[in-house]
Amino acid sequence: MNVRRWLTVGAVALVAAGALNAMPATAGHVTDPADQSLRTLGMRHDLFIGTAVDMAALADPADPQYREKVAAEFSSVTAENVMKWESLEPTRGTYDWGPADELIAFAKQNRQRVRGHVLVWHNQLPGWLTAGVADGTISDTELRDILKNHITNVVRHFKGKIWQWDVVNEAVSDPWDNPPTLHYKGFWAQHLGEGYVADAFRWARAADPKALLFYNDYNIEAFGSGNPADDKTQFVYDMVKQLRDSGVPIDGVGSQGHLGTQYGNYDTFQVADALKRFGDLGLATAFTEVDVRSQLTEKVRAGDSNEINPRLQASAGNFSVLLQACLSSRHCLSFTVWGFTDKHSWVPTWFTDPPEGLATLYDENYQPKRAYNIVKADLVFAGAPYVLPRIPQRPRR
Numbered sequence: 001m002n003v004r005r006w007l008t009v010g011a012v013a014l015v016a017a018g019a020l021n022a023m024p025a026t027a028g029h030v031t032d033p034a035d036q037s038l039r040t041l042g043m044r045h046d047l048f049i050g051t052a053v054d055m056a057a058l059a060d061p062a063d064p065q066y067r068e069k070v071a072a073e074f075s076s077v078t079a080e081n082v083m084k085w086e087s088l089e090p091t092r093g094t095y096d097w098g099p100a101d102e103l104i105a106f107a108k109q110n111r112q113r114v115r116g117h118v119l120v121w122h123n124q125l126p127g128w129l130t131a132g133v134a135d136g137t138i139s140d141t142e143l144r145d146i147l148k149n150h151i152t153n154v155v156r157h158f159k160g161k162i163w164q165w166d167v168v169n170e171a172v173s174d175p176w177d178n179p180p181t182l183h184y185k186g187f188w189a190q191h192l193g194e195g196y197v198a199d200a201f202r203w204a205r206a207a208d209p210k211a212l213l214f215y216n217d218y219n220i221e222a223f224g225s226g227n228p229a230d231d232k233t234q235f236v237y238d239m240v241k242q243l244r245d246s247g248v249p250i251d252g253v254g255s256q257g258h259l260g261t262q263y264g265n266y267d268t269f270q271v272a273d274a275l276k277r278f279g280d281l282g283l284a285t286a287f288t289e290v291d292v293r294s295q296l297t298e299k300v301r302a303g304d305s306n307e308i309n310p311r312l313q314a315s316a317g318n319f320s321v322l323l324q325a326c327l328s329s330r331h332c333l334s335f336t337v338w339g340f341t342d343k344h345s346w347v348p349t350w351f352t353d354p355p356e357g358l359a360t361l362y363d364e365n366y367q368p369k370r371a372y373n374i375v376k377a378d379l380v381f382a383g384a385p386y387v388l389p390r391i392p393q394r395p396r397r
């Protein structure tokens with residue numbers, strides 16, 4: 001949508017809203033923005049609103065609301081697990097494309113874009129690969145060939161069907177790791193050295209020249225000290241700048257956005273500043289895995305509203321910070337949540353000590369929470385002059 005059309009639409013909406021206020025309450029034939037879906041409201045900004053999809057829940061006939069909501073509320077989908085290496089190639093040389101292809105078909109049927117997740121990550125690797133490396137039957141030289149083949153096969157299989165690929169995920173350590181000085185961490189860096197990052201982007205581009213290629217990580221929502229030794233955002237910034245400067249085909253940075261209400265977190269302007277700085281490098285940005293969890297204390301579990309309400313409120317507030325920052329940056333292309341209902345969220349199974357949950361937009365019965373309504377309100381009320389439509393990103397050659 002160009003700016004002029006967008007402004008016209010805005011003006012018409014204002015007039016319509018004025019008319020709506022003047023109408024008797026019974027006249028209800030003008031669609032109230034609160035009755036529109038997130039995906040429809042996102043399109044006012046050319047912003048894609050996405051969710052991670054749990055394929056078991058999507059296929060469960062006893063849980064029809066899951067499927068209905070994915071289709072109705074979201075314009076983009078990400079496979080929560082079925083495009084990870086252990087799912088795609090559980091046995092060496094034998095690919096199982098079934099569940100991932102089902103998601104692609106679902107997305108097509110519902111006119112949704114697909115974020116491909118994930119090509120290179122140190123988690124959820126197949127056993128044959130990690131065991132082979134551990135017992136020395138797979139050498140580091142062979143490992144590099146295996147990675148190249150994997151990226152090539154997977155990107156080729158989905159060629160033309162993926163909007164954004166998470167090419168490399170979570171390559172950088174955290175300040176609480178040992179050693180605490182930030183560094184390239186994990187399986188791939190240990191065996192191939194940091195050069196695997198640039199290689200991965202080149203191999204992905206060769207297999208699909210049109211998909212946007214992203215680096216994806218957590219705890220990069222805002223800059224900290226500015227010292228790459230302890231500021232992960234700065235480390236990632238320096239890394240992607242160097243990749244850009246040396247002609248590596250990277251198109252974007254994905255900020256996962258896994259937040260917790262017990263932490264300090266950020267305000268909108270800090271997050272907007274980070275997005276702007278990545279944007280100024282010529283990169284698109286996206287929030288790729290947003291959820292805002294809380295500790296489930298005994299009182300929370302007992303249903304004490306004095307304990308529950310501030311958590312729901314704080315969760316909503318953090319969703320809003322990330323979304324408003326994304327809206328403010330014309331290079332922020334999509335806002336994806338990592339599951340949309342507390343019924344199907346990785347948080348309670350992953351964060352158990354202490355137990356955490358309440359991290360998504362809908363409760364376990366598919367009732368919208370404050371977080372859902374704040375996201376919707378942001379999409380409704382954000383507009384010119386500060387919020388303008390997205391600028392599409394073109395894949396870098």
Ligand code: XIL
Binds near residue numbers: 080289346
């Ligand atoms: C998580 C899934 O949600 C879980 O179902 C799975 O057991 C583990 O992985 N960062 C990522 C995602 O990039 O792939 C992770 O997804 C969550 C953290």
